[in-house]
Amino acid sequence: MSEPPDPQRPASAAPTEEQLDREMPGGSESAGHDPYAALRIPDYWFYCAGWVISVLGQQVQSVAVQWQIFQKMGSGSRGALALGLVGGVQALPVILLALPAGHLADRFDRRRIVMASQLFAFLCSLALAAVTRADSPVWSLYLLLGLAATGQAIGWPARSALLPQIVPAEVFSNATTWNSSAFQVASVAGPALGGLVVTFTVVGAYLIDAGCSLLFFAFLFLLTVRPAPRAPEPLTLS
Secondary structure, eight states: OOOOOOTTSOOOOOOOHHHHHHHSTTOOSSSOOOTTTGGGSHHHHHHHHHHHHHHHHHHHHHHHHHHHHHHHHOSSHHHHHHHHHHHHHHHHHHHHHHHHHHHHHHHSOHHHHHHHHHHHHHHHHHHHHHHHHTTOOHHHHHHHHHHHHHHHHHHHHHHHHHGGGTSOGGGHHHHHHHHHHHHHHHHHHHHHHHHHHHTTOHHHHHHHHHHHHHHHHHHHHTOOOOOOOOOOSOOOOO
């Protein structure tokens, strides 16, 4: 049976968006949500801008590598296998080094680990430019790609864990949102930029990635990072 209307009972309005924001965990009691909170922190701006530039450079280099191998190996089954091996060479270090790299990020200075990985990526990109100019065999490309992927695999956990040392806890969710958006933009714009670059020069694409890595290295050097607790456990299989 439906309840008859009670004219003496006051009507209750639905909560407004501002009331819900105040009552939700993490909601602001005195001010509205600031979608640009993370970007107002200079250290985060350096971190995010440097990372986006680095991702753009990696995407440009990825297009250049695939184009170069396609040109060398052709479009047949042999060329398809050669292109497939690019992904395998880059994925293997990530699979093998994921756990050790995470342990390194817990025990040592994360910013220095990321800076070292960017410097290593810079050197690998310069080497790729050199072997391309010298028209070296394809195996040299695979070797340098594997080395570059090893550096990225070691630096990735430290880079991910560095963000809480840069922004306050109340801004962390906003910073991760900007990180995700920036990564999506770089992932779309990078291949388009890479395709434009390789129509003129493949060597230049590798030099662009080298410059992007070096720029991220410089931005990391400018950061003010809060200290993080170090894991006391030794490096073991368990």
